[in-house]
Amino acid sequence: xxxxxxxxxxxxxxxxxxxxxxxxxxxxxxxxxxxxxxxxxxxxxxxxxxxxxxxxxxxxxxxxxxxxxxxxxxxxxxxxxxxxxxxxxxxxxxxxxxxxxxxxxxxxxxxxxxxxxxxxxxxxxxxxxxxxxxxxxxxxxxxxxxxxxxxxxxxxxxxxxxxxxxxxxxxxxxxxxxxxxxxxxxxxxxxxxxxxxxxxxxxxxxxxxxxxxxxxxxxxxxxx
Numbered sequence: 001x002x003x004x005x006x007x008x009x010x011x012x013x014x015x016x017x018x019x020x021x022x023x024x025x026x027x028x029x030x031x032x033x034x035x036x037x038x039x040x041x042x043x044x045x046x047x048x049x050x051x052x053x054x055x056x057x058x059x060x061x062x063x064x065x066x067x068x069x070x071x072x073x074x075x076x077x078x079x080x081x082x083x084x085x086x087x088x089x090x091x092x093x094x095x096x097x098x099x100x101x102x103x104x105x106x107x108x109x110x111x112x113x114x115x116x117x118x119x120x121x122x123x124x125x126x127x128x129x130x131x132x133x134x135x136x137x138x139x140x141x142x143x144x145x146x147x148x149x150x151x152x153x154x155x156x157x158x159x160x161x162x163x164x165x166x167x168x169x170x171x172x173x174x175x176x177x178x179x180x181x182x183x184x185x186x187x188x189x190x191x192x193x194x195x196x197x198x199x200x201x202x203x204x205x206x207x208x209x210x211x212x213x214x215x216x217x218x219x220x221x222x223x224x
Contacts, residue, residue: 013026015045017029021039048137057201062118133147163206187203188208
C-alpha cells in the first residue's frame with residue numbers, strides 16, 4: 001500500500017479544471033466561461049487517464065523472468081551479506097537457510113502473480129513516457145493544446161500544502177500486509193473526492209483551501 005503524487009496524473013485532473021470539463025466524480029469544480037478552450041470529450045479523457053494510471057501501475061515492476069533464477073540470485077546476495085557481516089562481527093547469526101529460501105520463493109511467486117494480474121487487466125505493458133501527451137490517442141487539435149498546457153503546468157506547478165503534509169505524515173506509517181498492491185494517487189482538486197480507476201489504484205482529490213484532518217484521512221485509508 002502506497003501514497004504517491006504523480007505529476008502526469010495530477011496534470012490530467014488539472015486539465016479538467018482548465019478546460020471546464022466535468023467527468024464524475026471530478027465534476028465539482030467551477031466552469032471558466034470567460035476563457036477560450038477546446039471541448040474535451042469526457043470518454044476520451046477518461047481513456048487517457050486510465051492509460052496514464054496503467055503505465056505507472058507498480059505491479060508492472062514486479063516482473064519475474066524466472067523464479068528459480070531470481071531465488072538463487074537473491075539467496076546468493078543474502079549469503080554474501082551474512083558472510084561479510086560475520087567477518088566484521090564477533091557474533092555469527094544462526095540462520096535457517098531452508099526457511100529463508102522458502103520465504104524468497106514465496107515472495108518471488110507473489111511478485112510474478114502481481115505482474116500477471118496487471119497484464120491480464122491491461123492487455124499489455126506500455127513504456128513510461130516523459131510526457132502525458134504521448135498517451136493521448138485522439139483529436140490532434142486537443143493534443144496540440146495539451147502540449148501547450150503541459151508546459152504551463154510544469155512552469156507553474158500547483159502547490160498544495162495539504163498534499164505535502166499528507167505525504168510527509170505517511171512516511172512513518174506502517175503499511176499493513178495485503179495480498180495485492182494498493183496505490184493511492186493524491187491530486188490537486190477543489191473538493192475531496194475519491195475515484196477508483198482499477199482494483200489496485202485510487203485517485204484522491206485534495207483541496208489546498210480546505211482544512212484536512214490528516215490522521216483521520218490516513219485512518220480512512222486504513223494506513224494507521
